[in-house]
Amino acid sequence: MTNESFFYQALVYLATMVVFVPLAKKLNLGSVLGYLLGGIIIGPALLGLIGHGGEDLMHFAEFGVVMMLFLIGLELEPSLLWKLRAPILGLGGLQVAVTSAAVTGIAMLAGLPWNEALVIGMILSLSSTAIVLQMLGEKGLMGSAAGQSSFSVLLFQDIAVIPMLAIFPLLAPAGAVISGQEESASLIAGQPAWVRTLIVLGAVTSLVIGGRYVVKPILHIVARTGLRELFTASALLLVVAIAVLMTLVGLSPALGAFLGGVVLANSEYRHELESDIEPFKGLLLGLFFIGVGATIDFQLIVEHPLLVTGLVLGIMVLKFGVLLGLGKIFKLSREQNLLFAFALPQVGEFAFVLFSFAGGAALLEKETVNAMMAVVAITMALTPLLMLLFEKVIQPRFGCAAGQGGREPDQIDEHERNPVIIAGFDHFGTIVGRFLRASGVKATVLDLDSDRVDLLRKMGLKVYYGDASRADLLKSAGAAQARIIVIAMATPEKNREVVAAVKKHYPHLQMLVRATDNNDAFELMNDGVLRIYRETVDTSLRLASDVLELLGRRAYQSQRAARMFRRFDERSLKGLSAYRDDKQYVNVVRERIEELQKMIQADAYTNMMLRDAGWDRDNAEERN
Amino acid sequence: MKVLILFAHPAFERSRVHSRLINAAKQQPGVTLRDLYEVYPDFDVHPDTEQQILQKHDVIIFQHPLYWYSGPALLKQWMDLVLEHGWAYGKEGVALKGKYMLQVISTGGNEHAYSPEGHHGHPVKQFMLPFEQSAKLCNMEYLSPFVVHGTNQLTELQLDEYAERYATLLQTLQADRLDLQKARQISELNNLIALPPIISK
Numbered sequence: 116m117t118n119e120s121f122f123y124q125a126l127v128y129l130a131t132m133v134v135f136v137p138l139a140k141k142l143n144l145g146s147v148l149g150y151l152l153g154g155i156i157i158g159p160a161l162l163g164l165i166g167h168g169g170e171d172l173m174h175f176a177e178f179g180v181v182m183m184l185f186l187i188g189l190e191l192e193p194s195l196l197w198k199l200r201a202p203i204l205g206l207g208g209l210q211v212a213v214t215s216a217a218v219t220g221i222a223m224l225a226g227l228p229w230n231e232a233l234v235i236g237m238i239l240s241l242s243s244t245a246i247v248l249q250m251l252g253e254k255g256l257m258g259s260a261a262g263q264s265s266f267s268v269l270l271f272q273d274i275a276v277i278p279m280l281a282i283f284p285l286l287a288p289a290g291a292v293i294s295g296q297e298e299s300a301s302l303i304a305g306q307p308a309w310v311r312t313l314i315v316l317g318a319v320t321s322l323v324i325g326g327r328y329v330v331k332p333i334l335h336i337v338a339r340t341g342l343r344e345l346f347t348a349s350a351l352l353l354v355v356a357i358a359v360l361m362t363l364v365g366l367s368p369a370l371g372a373f374l375g376g377v378v379l380a381n382s383e384y385r386h387e388l389e390s391d392i393e394p395f396k397g398l399l400l401g402l403f404f405i406g407v408g409a410t411i412d413f414q415l416i417v418e419h420p421l422l423v424t425g426l427v428l429g430i431m432v433l434k435f436g437v438l439l440g441l442g443k444i445f446k447l448s449r450e451q452n453l454l455f456a457f458a459l460p461q462v463g464e465f466a467f468v469l470f471s472f473a474g475g476a477a478l479l480e481k482e483t484v485n486a487m488m489a490v491v492a493i494t495m496a497l498t499p500l501l502m503l504l505f506e507k508v509i510q511p512r513f514g515c516a517a518g519q520g521g522r523e524p525d526q527i528d529e530h531e532r533n534p535v536i537i538a539g540f541d542h543f544g545t546i547v548g549r550f551l552r553a554s555g556v557k558a559t560v561l562d563l564d565s566d567r568v569d570l571l572r573k574m575g576l577k578v579y580y581g582d583a584s585r586a587d588l589l590k591s592a593g594a595a596q597a598r599i600i601v602i603a604m605a606t607p608e609k610n611r612e613v614v615a616a617v618k619k620h621y622p623h624l625q626m627l628v629r630a631t632d633n634n635d636a637f638e639l640m641n642d643g644v645l646r647i648y649r650e651t652v653d654t655s656l657r658l659a660s661d662v663l664e665l666l667g668r669r670a671y672q673s674q675r676a677a678r679m680f681r682r683f684d685e686r687s688l689k690g691l692s693a694y695r696d697d698k699q700y701v702n703v704v705r706e707r708i709e710e711l712q713k714m715i716q717a718d719a720y721t722n723m724m725l726r727d728a729g730w731d732r733d734n735a736e737e738r739n
Numbered sequence: 740m741k742v743l744i745l746f747a748h749p750a751f752e753r754s755r756v757h758s759r760l761i762n763a764a765k766q767q768p769g770v771t772l773r774d775l776y777e778v779y780p781d782f783d784v785h786p787d788t789e790q791q792i793l794q795k796h797d798v799i800i801f802q803h804p805l806y807w808y809s810g811p812a813l814l815k816q817w818m819d820l821v822l823e824h825g826w827a828y829g830k831e832g833v834a835l836k837g838k839y840m841l842q843v844i845s846t847g848g849n850e851h852a853y854s855p856e857g858h859h860g861h862p863v864k865q866f867m868l869p870f871e872q873s874a875k876l877c878n879m880e881y882l883s884p885f886v887v888h889g890t891n892q893l894t895e896l897q898l899d900e901y902a903e904r905y906a907t908l909l910q911t912l913q914a915d916r917l918d919l920q921k922a923r924q925i926s927e928l929n930n931l932i933a934l935p936p937i938i939s940k
């Protein structure tokens with residue numbers, strides 16, 4: 116088998132993930148560090164398993180970043196994005212401007228020509244969306260003030276990449292031939308500026324309109340086929356298509372994916388899309404981090420230890436200082452500000468793209484590019500370690516070692532923090548939902564029937580399409596924050612699947628489960644469900660008590676009798692379930708019990724009804 | 740003595756007075772508290788359950804706001820269904836014999852309003868005659884009520900004082916140290932309970 120074979124490569128990368136990530140997790144280092152370490156170890160410096168394929172790998176795996184931004188977009192409704200405009204433009208803009216200016220200044224002092232210095236300054240001002248968001252998300256810090264600020268800055272940086280790519284050719288020394296990959300791939304290279312602008316605007320507009328009026332109906336049709344893999348394929352197609360479109364018009368695919376996500380954030384397919392893309396994103400990002408680890412040029416470090424160390428330290432300290440200062444201006448608390456500054460001082464993945472672009476555009480010397488790439492990779496690899504330092508040394512000083520994030524409101528996902536999740540929204544769940552809504556209780560609703568979801572959405576209800584027995588979907592629906600889940604799917608089997616998933620992943624949730632009949636209720640009791648609602652009992656009894664009324668009984672007595680009957684029936688159901696612990700005997704015993712049940716029920720119920728002695732006429736005599 | 744509080748308040752979530760009294764009661768170890776509107780939202784009082792509980796206690800307290808010179812409806816439903824002939828009263832109805840019954844009441848009207856010259860014309864205890872006589876029919880001794888007057892005018896501090904007094908009353912009953920002689924002479928028990936020193940200042 117050669118090194119080139121697909122299976123061989125897959126074997127190496129997947130094994131690296133499976134070995135190193137759990138190891139890093141076990142050591143409390145977080146997954147990012149695990150991937151990086153894995154990359155270093157299988158890279159040319161140590162085992163040499165992937166030779167110099169690291170960079171190619173990164174180009175491929177950068178698509179993970181695109182997916183991540185699509186997912187982030189999905190989580191952000193446009194209104195929320197609008198709310199975040201101040202930190203994105205203010206904090207993000209200042210971070211890029213101040214850092215670029217400072218780096219450029221220093222580089223010029225070091226003797227670089229101004230255009231090279233400016234290019235380096237701009238590139239180094241960027242931070243790593245992939246590492247930081249993954250890390251903060253894993254630690255549950257995205258909702259904290261520092262998490263929100265980091266997010267805003269990273270978003271601005273991702274947008275800033277586009278004008279940077281546009282400016283670089285202008286900075287190139289006259290006469291240089293531009294051979295940048297991105298530019299040549301783009302349709303619009305060589306067009307006059309106004310045509311370019313028009314094309315770019317057109318692309319963005321078609322993205323927004325297409326997302327709304329083309330993608331949604333298509334997803335609807337796909338969802339109706341009920342084939343899960345088809346939906347996954349459509350989700351991937353969507354992201355890839357956006358990326359291709361954006362590259363064609365010379366925009367950043369990541370930014371396009373982000374926009375696409377935002378457009379679909381309001382749609383009913385949001386959770387389903389999220390859970391379909393999520394694993395791919397995770398894998399690709401993992402590959403990307405492995406690539407980063409593998410590209411660290413240890414040769415260079417060995418040859419110029421002082422230069423490399425100096426550059427790494429210098430860049431990180433400078434960025435740290437700028438972040439700290441800006442955080443202060445934007446009124447972050449001391450602890451959150453430190454977290455913010457500790458999270459973002461690395462250089463980001465776009466630097467690899469921009470450096471190779473700048474190299475191609477003859478803006479930078481080949482040696483400079485190589486050295487800078489190594490430095491960038493090292494700053495990225497140091498980030499998880501810095502976070503560890505923050506968590507273990509700095510944060511304890513503030514008296515809250517454990518996840519600070521939980522305390523502050525999660526701004527990104529406001530409506531997901533509903534206390535109630537309703538899984539299954541047919542005629543049964545609808546009534547539950549309507550009543551809760553009328554009582555001012557907010558619920559996140561999941562349903563499997565895409566037609567119904569559509570209809571309900573048209574009526575202005577927030578209903579999501581998705582299968583609640585999948586842990587990832589429960590997660591997107593906010594199961595971690597919710598208190599109660601109403602499980603009211605159409606079939607008992609599906610309900611029990613959801614019960615199993617909830618018990619396994621979200622045991623804190625109180626489950627209220629719809630059951631069809633007694634046997635179904637027994638099964639649910641066996642699964643440990645405490646609150647079981649047989650779907651016909653209440654209605655049948657209401658009907659039965661109406662029969663009594665029509666026969667001339669007093670309304671109050673009829674209804675009271677029905678309530679008593681139900682109470683007794685429920686009690687005896689519980690008593691019977693005790694016999695079912697040993698599954699082998701269930702069937703034999705059940706028959707006997709059912710007979711028994713009928714008898715007991717008849718007697719005891721009659722006795723109970725006779726007991727309303729307080730109202731009896733003869734009693735009254737002695738009171739008179 | 741074992742104390743049972745049968746609490747009836749249909750709008751407890753909006754209560755100022757009883758929320759405080761209930762808090763005070765909850766902090767008394769050994770007191771059984773039964774929140775009737777919580778146990779029987781459908782008014783289907785279970786006589787069996789209630790009777791078993793009654794038998795385990797020596798002092799039965801009806802705690803409730805005054806609604807139309809009486810208790811809230813569920814309290815009446817409770818009496819209608821639980822105090823059965825042959826159990827609570829009648830020749831063989833001696834289950835409650837020797838127990839004490841008392842009411843803990845809050846009234847919108849103030850103390851003056853419940854005087855002969857006042858708006859309502861009679862002291863609260865007189866309005867409670869049906870309860871008093873029911874207790875007697877069931878062979879219990881009816882103690883004068885503990886009354887929180889003028890609920891709308893009470894300040895936070897005064898409300899806390901009442902809660903403090905209520906706690907003292909419960910302790911006194913539990914320790915069986917209530918001065919029955921005196922209790923029989925006055926018309927409202929709250930006047931019998933001295934305030935703890937810190938509060939009275």
Ligand SMILES: Cc1cc2nc3c(=O)[nH]c(=O)nc-3n(C[C@H](O)[C@H](O)[C@H](O)COP(=O)(O)O)c2cc1C
Binds near residue numbers: 756758806848
């Ligand atoms: C339906 C109803 C009837 C009431 N009837 C009387 C009454 O007859 N006499 C009186 O003094 N207050 C009356 N009130 C006032 C309540 O007794 C008073 O609001 C209550 O004791 C306050 O206690 P709380 O803060 O725990 O709810 C009545 C209130 C309601 C809602």
